[in-house]
Amino acid sequence: MTTQQKPQFYLVGGAVRDQLLGRAVKDRDYVVVGADPESMLKAGFRPVGKDFPVFLHPETQDEYALARTERKTAKGYHGFQFHTDTSVTLEQDLARRDLTINAIAQAENGDIIDPYHGQDDLAHKVLRHVSDAFAEDPVRILRVARFAARYAPLGFNVAPETLQLMRSMVDNGEVDALVPERVWQEMEDALGEAQPARFIEVLRECGALAIIFPALDRLFGVPQNPEFHPEVDCGIHTLMVLQAACSLSSDPKIRFAALVHDLGKGLTPADILPAHTGHEPLSKQLVTAWCQHYRIPNHYQQLAELVAEFHGQIHKSRLLNAAELVQLLVNTDALRRPERFEALLLTCEADSRGRLGFEQAPYPQRTLLQQALTVCQQINVQDIIRQGFKGEAIRQQLYQHYEHALAALIVEQNS
Incomplete structure (x- = not known):
């Protein structure tokens, strides 16, 4: 040289x-x-x-x-x-x-x-900007939030003057210039950090969450029935579910699904609060819109949509009869996608544990549905075909076999 x-x-x-x-x-x-x-x-x-x-x-x-x-x-x-x-x-x-x-x-x-x-x-465990030039790049808001998520276990916090500068950037419209792909890149990285809930908290503290993820921001301040949700606030519950997911899995898809599973609760009519009747289909719609806007990969979207739509049914699965259990397995495509079904169950367990006082509570629904899937997987469709059934009759016979096997499982569970 x-x-x-x-x-x-x-x-x-x-x-x-x-x-x-x-x-x-x-x-x-x-x-x-x-x-x-x-x-x-x-x-x-x-x-x-x-x-x-x-x-x-x-x-x-x-x-x-x-x-x-x-x-x-x-x-x-x-x-x-x-x-x-x-x-x-x-x-x-x-x-x-x-x-x-x-x-x-x-x-x-x-x-x-x-x-x-x-x-x-x-x-001193401080995340502090180097100079006012920080304000020239809106991605830095996301990066600070991500570093806060990474180093939260070490006790790091954002410097007050840096947080104030981030707020002024939001007020000046810098965040509006962020492109969807870069937002998702930072979020996906944050989901892999030690405490991704801190990523959301920092974005909310500086006002960026309302701009970038308004459906998530709307959850904060919305009440739930304290009998089932002692933490009451939907936003707090969501962050607790995210952290519970982190304790159960390092899979960022599960963590993302946990984060967005209840988005519909942010649009619950005020006159029915603190109930959230029918929030699941609305949550799924919002998940779909979010994933399309930020061009989130399909495998993230598919799991998140399933959790949003079916977490209520899975929580109540011990009350279902055999025919209803079969329908749940079919609707979630559990027999063809058993690994994704297991991710669905893990996320639902995180949802159950993401409540004040329930952090270590057992979740027998996961065990029941794992056993239900195993029982149905043992039924061989070729045996039905060899009996001479054809076309639609094959599916009907298969579902009957599933139902009979699950009825026996339910009896065994209740004995």
């Missing part, structure tokens, strides 16, 4: 942050000061950046970005012009980052460079 001044390589961002926190480092990103694209290419680096020069190391495949500054030119997170030059300093590059804890660098000799006091904020 031939330049007037030898380039300097610095480990930056999440790798330094997590290293200082004693957490496992997943990805290593570097900033290069004093280099230009030509010299990087000559050194064997492979270019991958579209908006600004980013290169892959020829051996490690780690990302190396040229030090850069940026200037806001329009609303949204695409509205930037980037400037890279050999004169851009490390401090200038770090200044454009979102949070102080992400604006720490480590030199090749191991020295920590921390011009914005990120180590102090790590010690």
